[in-house]
Amino acid sequence: MEVLHQPKVIVGLGSCGIAAGAAKTYERLLDIKAAGKLNFDLAKTSCVGMCYKEPLVEIHDQRGWVMYGDMTEDRIEQLLERHIGENEIVEEYAVSASSFKASEDDFLKGQLRIALRNCGHIDPESIEEAEQHRAYKAIQNILALEIPAEEVIQTVFDSGLRGRGGGGFLTGLKWRFAAQSESDEKYIICNADEGDPGAFMDRSLLEGDPHSVLEGMMIGGYAIGASHGVIYCRAEYPLAIKRLNIAIRQAKSKGYLGDQAFGNKNFSFDIYVKEGAGAFVCGEETALIASIEGQRGMPRKRPPFPAVSGLWQKPTNINNVETWANIPWIINNGSEAYAALGTEKSKGTKVFALTGKIKHGGLVEVPMGITINDIIFKLGGGIQDGKKFKAVQLGGPSGGCIPAHLGHTAVDYDSVNATGAIMGSGGMVVMDESTCMIDLAKFFLRFTQDESCGKCTFCRIGTKRMLEILERITDGKGEAQDIERLETLADQIKNNSLCGLGQTAPNPVLTTLKYFREEYEAHIFQKKCPAKVCKPLLHYSIHPTKCTGCTVCAKKCPTNAIDGERKGLHTINQELCIQCGECYTVCRFDAVVVD
Amino acid sequence: MRIHRIALEPQALAEKQYDLQPLQQVFAKYKYKSGSLIPLLQAAQEHFGFLPAAVFPAIAQETGVAESVIYGVATFYAQFRLKPVGKNIIKVCHGTACHVQNATALTDALRDELGVKDGGTTPDGLFTLESVACLGCCSLAPVMMIGENTHGKLNGKMALKILRSIKNDALVLTQ
Numbered sequence: 001m002e003v004l005h006q007p008k009v010i011v012g013l014g015s016c017g018i019a020a021g022a023a024k025t026y027e028r029l030l031d032i033k034a035a036g037k038l039n040f041d042l043a044k045t046s047c048v049g050m051c052y053k054e055p056l057v058e059i060h061d062q063r064g065w066v067m068y069g070d071m072t073e074d075r076i077e078q079l080l081e082r083h084i085g086e087n088e089i090v091e092e093y094a095v096s097a098s099s100f101k102a103s104e105d106d107f108l109k110g111q112l113r114i115a116l117r118n119c120g121h122i123d124p125e126s127i128e129e130a131e132q133h134r135a136y137k138a139i140q141n142i143l144a145l146e147i148p149a150e151e152v153i154q155t156v157f158d159s160g161l162r163g164r165g166g167g168g169f170l171t172g173l174k175w176r177f178a179a180q181s182e183s184d185e186k187y188i189i190c191n192a193d194e195g196d197p198g199a200f201m202d203r204s205l206l207e208g209d210p211h212s213v214l215e216g217m218m219i220g221g222y223a224i225g226a227s228h229g230v231i232y233c234r235a236e237y238p239l240a241i242k243r244l245n246i247a248i249r250q251a252k253s254k255g256y257l258g259d260q261a262f263g264n265k266n267f268s269f270d271i272y273v274k275e276g277a278g279a280f281v282c283g284e285e286t287a288l289i290a291s292i293e294g295q296r297g298m299p300r301k302r303p304p305f306p307a308v309s310g311l312w313q314k315p316t317n318i319n320n321v322e323t324w325a326n327i328p329w330i331i332n333n334g335s336e337a338y339a340a341l342g343t344e345k346s347k348g349t350k351v352f353a354l355t356g357k358i359k360h361g362g363l364v365e366v367p368m369g370i371t372i373n374d375i376i377f378k379l380g381g382g383i384q385d386g387k388k389f390k391a392v393q394l395g396g397p398s399g400g401c402i403p404a405h406l407g408h409t410a411v412d413y414d415s416v417n418a419t420g421a422i423m424g425s426g427g428m429v430v431m432d433e434s435t436c437m438i439d440l441a442k443f444f445l446r447f448t449q450d451e452s453c454g455k456c457t458f459c460r461i462g463t464k465r466m467l468e469i470l471e472r473i474t475d476g477k478g479e480a481q482d483i484e485r486l487e488t489l490a491d492q493i494k495n496n497s498l499c500g501l502g503q504t505a506p507n508p509v510l511t512t513l514k515y516f517r518e519e520y521e522a523h524i525f526q527k528k529c530p531a532k533v534c535k536p537l538l539h540y541s542i543h544p545t546k547c548t549g550c551t552v553c554a555k556k557c558p559t560n561a562i563d564g565e566r567k568g569l570h571t572i573n574q575e576l577c578i579q580c581g582e583c584y585t586v587c588r589f590d591a592v593v594v595d
Numbered sequence: 596m597r598i599h600r601i602a603l604e605p606q607a608l609a610e611k612q613y614d615l616q617p618l619q620q621v622f623a624k625y626k627y628k629s630g631s632l633i634p635l636l637q638a639a640q641e642h643f644g645f646l647p648a649a650v651f652p653a654i655a656q657e658t659g660v661a662e663s664v665i666y667g668v669a670t671f672y673a674q675f676r677l678k679p680v681g682k683n684i685i686k687v688c689h690g691t692a693c694h695v696q697n698a699t700a701l702t703d704a705l706r707d708e709l710g711v712k713d714g715g716t717t718p719d720g721l722f723t724l725e726s727v728a729c730l731g732c733c734s735l736a737p738v739m740m741i742g743e744n745t746h747g748k749l750n751g752k753m754a755l756k757i758l759r760s761i762k763n764d765a766l767v768l769t770q
């Protein structure tokens with residue numbers, strides 16, 4: 001614990017915090033500090049993942065630390081005056097604290113942070129702070145003790161760590177393949193393409209603790225005998241790219257990267273960042289390699305696997321950001337410590353991005369094997385606006401929906417796969433009764449259809465046909481045989497596609513068909529959307545006794561479909577109604593009925 | 596969410612002259628190493644805001660890569676634009692979290708107000724409307740980004756309000 005001469009104020013400046021106004025809060029703090037009335041040190045960190053309380057400001061002083069939430073620029077001055085000026089703990093904004101139970105302790109308490117160990121605790125732009133938190137200890141130990149590469153690989157193997165990018169392949173085994181390939185040159189790649197729309201684990205990690213990823217890659221390079229590393233990061237993450245480049249510069253200037261890294265004659269390793277250019281399929285490893293080589297990012301047939309012939313036809317080992325971030329911890333703490341966590345076949349922890357209709361949206365890291373219900377209700381605080389939990393989507397466009405009645409499912413690779421969904425990279429989108437499952441399936445299919453590279457006929461055209469059927473169903477023009485057609489197409493696409501994009505594209509449709517078939521049937525046969533989302537299937541009318549004749553809806557209706565005398569019952573002309581829902585929104589008497 | 600930035604209208608071909616001189620600096624920086632095609636295109640787009648047609652033969656000459664291959668790469672990736680863009684790029688997030696929180700309403704409202712399709716630019720050159728997948732602020736869904744500023748927890752009306760205030764500022768500036 002560092003000695004504090006005066007209070008230290010730390011602002012969380014991840015992309016997410018900045019979007020919520022943290023940069024303005026920071027500027028305000030600079031002004032307050034400059035004014036000189038209150039004395040404190042000002043520092044930056046990245047994000048702890050408590051998105052729903054951003055901007056977050058942490059204050060350390062002799063009393064310990066308190067984290068305050070919702071610290072927008074207009075609130076911060078008053079808070080400082082109370083906390084620092086008057087020595088008061090401002091409980092109404094405290095979300096977590098060292099010395100008392102604060103409002104959001106549950107969100108943090110249920111977590112176990114390994115990959116995210118430093119996120120929100122260090123200034124990600126300072127290598128010194130990272131080193132105070134054990135950065136580069138693992139690689140330094142390996143080099144100092146001359147631990148053989150094979151032993152490092154065995155440690156990773158024994159830890160049971162599986163790839164966090166979605167596939168879940170045993171990391172140690174993958175390393176061994178790459179290590180066994182003979183070549184004058186080998187490569188390490190960090191997959192930071194994070195294509196799943198609605199997932200931000202990797203972004204947060206890169207923004208919050210870039211050194212952990214660099215160190216992981218160094219250890220990988222040492223283990224397989226590679227001297228170059230590439231981080232392929234999506235261009236939509238400018239802050240992550242900036243912080244990675246800062247971290248690389250700092251590591252270089254300290255001699256941790258480059259020729260004879262750490263002053264070791266036998267170890268040279270270099271890393272550079274390659275910006276993606278916006279193509280989901282480039283998350284697939286062979287497409288990613290093609291993209292680094294400057295080509296169209298199209299997958300190719302495997303074998304040969306990248307471990308044999310990858311970047312520039314050299315043996316290459318690709319792992320995901322979160323996988324890399326776990327490595328230094330495993331080396332420092334031993335494989336047993338990691339393998340002690342989780343379940344029999346899924347060891348360790350996993351980071352999830354909790355979003356959708358959840359009260360406490362954010363980033364959580366939990367031990368494998370915890371149940372979905374625990375994540376949603378214990379950590380996530382349950383569903384927004386007191387609505388009912390309907391389903392959770394895991395694995396993005398490649399994954400599927402797990403319905404509420406399977407909420408007891410343990411989050412590990414095998415249990416999740418058994419439901420028809422996949423673990424994926426960690427996107428967890430929570431849905432309530434107001435989400436239409438067919439609309440959701442359509443959303444994902446439109447995404448994969450757009451992103452298909454076009455190489456395989458079934459992926460290119462089959463997804464388009466499926467999308468057309470889903471569009472027809474949500475337009476109220478569904479036909480009796482459509483469900484069967486979807487199933488046939490899904491089967492064909494799964495079996496006739498080259499890469500994971502095509503092979504998994506039907507999953508969102510198949511899982512919703514499995515668990516929410518009655519919703520498909522309602523759309524097709526009754527021409528109704530039970531969640532009241534699909535506009536062409538909605539029918540607006542005015543309740544004869546609830547309507548007070550206030551005329552508001554008639555004035556707002558864009559097509560003048562509503563008629564009625566002041567203080568008299570209003571009615572909707574169905575011929576003119578375009579189902580925009582404006583009347584439903586404006587009526588203060590709940591008189592507009594939608595069914 | 597991929598939008599279609601490839602111009603089909605012939606007018607985009609009859610484009611004005613662009614000074615390609617600044618590209619030389621970029622060429623000097625990357626030389627031509629295999630693998631630098633995408634960074635070259637990114638740098639060119641950074642400079643012009645999009646990829647004018649004249650860029651393709653210039654890069655082809657410099658790198659020795661066939662123009663058709665370069666065009667193939669440029670059209671494969673969603674990031675590259677072959678049409679000029681507006682002063683303000685409005686990126687409406689259509690990631691899963693935003694979709695579930697009704698991002699469609701934002702795009703619909705903006706599209707009607709601006710009179711352009713997804714990917715289109717207003718005739719006054721003030722706005723380009725785009726869809727993106729996940730801006731990484733999912734807990735503020737639905738989200739849109741205009742320039743550097745991210746706006747969260749929106750609905751159609753709020754999105755229009757922000758749009759109009761930018762329009763007004765632009766008017767004030769030109770007066």
Ligand SMILES: Cc1cc2nc3c(=O)[nH]c(=O)nc-3n(C[C@H](O)[C@H](O)[C@H](O)COP(=O)(O)O)c2cc1C
Pocket residue numbers: 162163164165166167168169171191192193194195196280281282283284285286318319320321323324425499500501
């Ligand atoms: C269409 C498609 C997209 C993918 N996108 C990503 C991604 O964004 N990030 C990622 O780490 N892995 C992604 N993967 C998985 C990678 O191909 C690869 O398995 C992974 O990077 C390996 O690292 P890991 O073993 O550490 O998980 C994707 C796979 C497919 C088929």
Ligand code: SF4
Pocket residue numbers: 281298299451452453454455456457459460497498499500501502503
């Ligand atoms: S399955 Fe789809 S994305 Fe994958 S290679 Fe084939 S066409 Fe391309």
Ligand code: SF4
Pocket residue numbers: 542546547548549550551552553554570586587588589590591592
């Ligand atoms: S707004 Fe409601 S109460 Fe007023 S006229 Fe319309 S339906 Fe009746």
Ligand code: FES
Pocket residue numbers: 014015016017047048049050051052054200204362363734
């Ligand atoms: S607060 Fe940073 S990920 Fe949300």
Ligand code: FES
Pocket residue numbers: 197198199688689690691692693694728729730731732733734736737738
């Ligand atoms: S889904 Fe919109 S910000 Fe992530």
